Amino acid sequence: MIVGAIGLVYGFIAAPSTIEDVKEMMASKGHHESAEAEVVEQDSHAMASEHAQEGHAMVGQHEAEGHGEAEAHGDEHYEHVLHQLQNKPWAALYVAAFFFFMISLATLAFYAIQYAAQAGWSPVLFRVMEGITAYLLPGSLIVFAILLLSGLHLNHLFVWMDPEVVAKDELIQHKSSFLNVPFFLLRAAIYIIGWNIFRYLLRRNSLRIDEATDGRYFKQSFKLAAGFLVFFLVSESMMSWDWIMSVDPHWFSTLFGWYVFASMIVSAVTVIALISMYLKSRGYLEYVNDSHIHDLAKFMFGFSIFWTYLWFSQFMLIWYSNIPEEVTYFITRIEDYNIAFFGMVVMNFVFPVLILMNSDYKRINLFVIMGGIIILLGHYLDIFVMIMPATVGKEWFIGIPEISALLFFGGLFVFVVFNALTKAPLLPKRNPFIKESQHFHY
Amino acid sequence: MASKVIHAIYTDDDLLLQAVKQVRDARYHIAEVYTPFPVHGLDKAMGLAPTRLAIASFLYGLVGMTVAITMMNFIMIEDWPQDIGGKPSFSFLQNLPAFVPIIFELTVFFAAHLMVITFYMRSRIWPFKTAENPDVRTTDDHFLMEIDAENHDVDGLSKFLYDTGALEIKLIDNK
Numbered sequence: 265m266i267v268g269a270i271g272l273v274y275g276f277i278a279a280p281s282t283i284e285d286v287k288e289m290m291a292s293k294g295h296h297e298s299a300e301a302e303v304v305e306q307d308s309h310a311m312a313s314e315h316a317q318e319g320h321a322m323v324g325q326h327e328a329e330g331h332g333e334a335e336a337h338g339d340e341h342y343e344h345v346l347h348q349l350q351n352k353p354w355a356a357l358y359v360a361a362f363f364f365f366m367i368s369l370a371t372l373a374f375y376a377i378q379y380a381a382q383a384g385w386s387p388v389l390f391r392v393m394e395g396i397t398a399y400l401l402p403g404s405l406i407v408f409a410i411l412l413l414s415g416l417h418l419n420h421l422f423v424w425m426d427p428e429v430v431a432k433d434e435l436i437q438h439k440s441s442f443l444n445v446p447f448f449l450l451r452a453a454i455y456i457i458g459w460n461i462f463r464y465l466l467r468r469n470s471l472r473i474d475e476a477t478d479g480r481y482f483k484q485s486f487k488l489a490a491g492f493l494v495f496f497l498v499s500e501s502m503m504s505w506d507w508i509m510s511v512d513p514h515w516f517s518t519l520f521g522w523y524v525f526a527s528m529i530v531s532a533v534t535v536i537a538l539i540s541m542y543l544k545s546r547g548y549l550e551y552v553n554d555s556h557i558h559d560l561a562k563f564m565f566g567f568s569i570f571w572t573y574l575w576f577s578q579f580m581l582i583w584y585s586n587i588p589e590e591v592t593y594f595i596t597r598i599e600d601y602n603i604a605f606f607g608m609v610v611m612n613f614v615f616p617v618l619i620l621m622n623s624d625y626k627r628i629n630l631f632v633i634m635g636g637i638i639i640l641l642g643h644y645l646d647i648f649v650m651i652m653p654a655t656v657g658k659e660w661f662i663g664i665p666e667i668s669a670l671l672f673f674g675g676l677f678v679f680v681v682f683n684a685l686t687k688a689p690l691l692p693k694r695n696p697f698i699k700e701s702q703h704f705h706y
Numbered sequence: 707m708a709s710k711v712i713h714a715i716y717t718d719d720d721l722l723l724q725a726v727k728q729v730r731d732a733r734y735h736i737a738e739v740y741t742p743f744p745v746h747g748l749d750k751a752m753g754l755a756p757t758r759l760a761i762a763s764f765l766y767g768l769v770g771m772t773v774a775i776t777m778m779n780f781i782m783i784e785d786w787p788q789d790i791g792g793k794p795s796f797s798f799l800q801n802l803p804a805f806v807p808i809i810f811e812l813t814v815f816f817a818a819h820l821m822v823i824t825f826y827m828r829s830r831i832w833p834f835k836t837a838e839n840p841d842v843r844t845t846d847d848h849f850l851m852e853i854d855a856e857n858h859d860v861d862g863l864s865k866f867l868y869d870t871g872a873l874e875i876k877l878i879d880n881k
Contacts, residue, residue, distance in 0.1 A: 584791060
């Protein structure tokens with residue numbers, strides 16, 4: 265019964281995702297036809313003449329991007345702008361792909377925390393979390409495919425992959441024992457395989473718990489979850505250096521892994537809350553009450569503040585010490601990305617704090633949904649601001665490629681997640697804590 | 707102060723919670739409940755108004771924030787501007803990141819301390835105060851419910867309390 269009923273929801277959701285497929289085709293036209301880039305080149309000549317006047321002001325920025333174009337005059341400069349414009353759809357694709365991938369990865373981490381902590385409040389939400397983690401496999405493969413294409417020089421997201429740049433750049437040469445294409449892809453493969461194996465085992469165990477007669481699988485899940493968390497903490501941190509920080513190969517921050525993690529986990533909890541409320545409103549999660557939503561909203565609130573704490577810690581130390589090689593990162597962001605950079609702080613900190621501060625508001629769906637949507641958009645912007653300055657530079661704009669990539673992956677995400685939700689009953693009935701969770705009352 | 711109260715002693719928190727509900731349903735007035743530890747849901751069962759301490763705390767936080775901003779502005783910008791790390795202190799906004807930790811700390815400091823002090827004042831607790839606790843066993847493993855018996859039939863009330871599971875029922879008559 266439940267499965268069949270959820271199939272309807274899935275059908276309802278599948279429709280928008282096809283429209284988004286169409287949009288994606290538009291977007292993919294954008295990057296497959298390099299002819300379009302030729303046309304763009306003409307435009308960029310016109311634009312670049314303005315830029316040429318600013319020429320020397322931009323030199324610092326070029327250095328920051330490690331393009332080694334300290335003498336960016338004339339044609340070289342146009343070529344640079346052209347590269348950035350060619351990068352734009354790729355970067356848009358990468359940001360959106362990574363954004364949805366990270367949501368499912370962090371949901372898996374959140375889910376594992378529930379097992380490892382033997383949480384009593386959350387088992388009624390386990391199937392929702394498992395559903396979201398179903399996107400991990402397609403999501404991670406898509407991200408891997410994009411990285412592979414970068415490795416094959418089909419796009420230029422990662423400037424250190426370009427041998428010409430490395431030849432001129434002593435700093436990247438010193439880092440090349442870590443930042444080289446084969447090792448980079450090997451690491452990516454290890455993370456992705458590791459996460460997916462843990463995801464597969466945890467999901468299998470969760471279904472087996474329902475069938476079993478003893479607590480053996482639950483114990484196994486507990487150990488698996490603990491093992492996953494250890495693996496995840498290391499691999500997530502390295503993943504964020506590899507996949508995000510290395511787009512600015514000169515720049516480094518020691519808390520970057522944590523910073524990305526904060527962004528991931530707050531988006532994941534938000535998505536869990538939004539999907540739970542949606543399913544609840546359709547009448548599928550009869551045991552989820554407003555205390556569960558309250559707890560999720562508390563996590564949203566808490567992790568939003570945690571994110572801000574890390575954002576500020578990273579910003580303030582670099583701002584204060586003002587060391588050129590570090591501070592370029594923020595100079596690019598504040599000068600060229602002012603609205604996006606500070607706008608995201610408002611969306612990710614000020615807004616959730618004000619909306620979700622009140623204990624009663626955390627129980628009202630409307631407020632949680634409002635806060636949740638703003639948080640998700642804010643964290644999309646966060647990833648955007650992490651990737652874009654190094655790949656696209658000043659030529660950023662949230663236009664058709666960005667929005668359609670977001671919609672495409674959003675549609676795929678929703679499709680995969682709701683499809684997975686139909687595969688199992690939404691109540692893990694033999695979880696040892698299910699009774700406590702059903703009666704959970706704060 | 708002339709008052710007549712009944713002290714009913716329970717030995718289990720679940721039993722107490724149930725008894726509190728029954729007593730309230732029977733329209734007796736519970737003056738106070740003494741417990742050795744916070745009993746979850748007791749405030750709701752007793753019908754106490756939700757605490758306003760959170761709102762007070764928020765306001766105290768705002769006070770702390772204002773104090774910190776005023777203080778840093780006076781010390782670092784107005785009174786004695788210094789050039790620290792190539793960042794001359796002539797404008798508050800440009801130096802804001804350096805002040806954020808101080809603003810944060812003082813916000814927390816004011817909110818936490820004033821909230822605790824408010825709590826003590828509202829609970830009428832201060833140093834060297836003699837305990838109001840009527841029975842020392844409520845600091846160990848017993849739960850005591852104090853019910854107004856002024857306008858009620860004491861025998862009937864006692865019987866009723868006994869049925870709710872009270873272990874000990876005592877009439878306190880302050881003449």
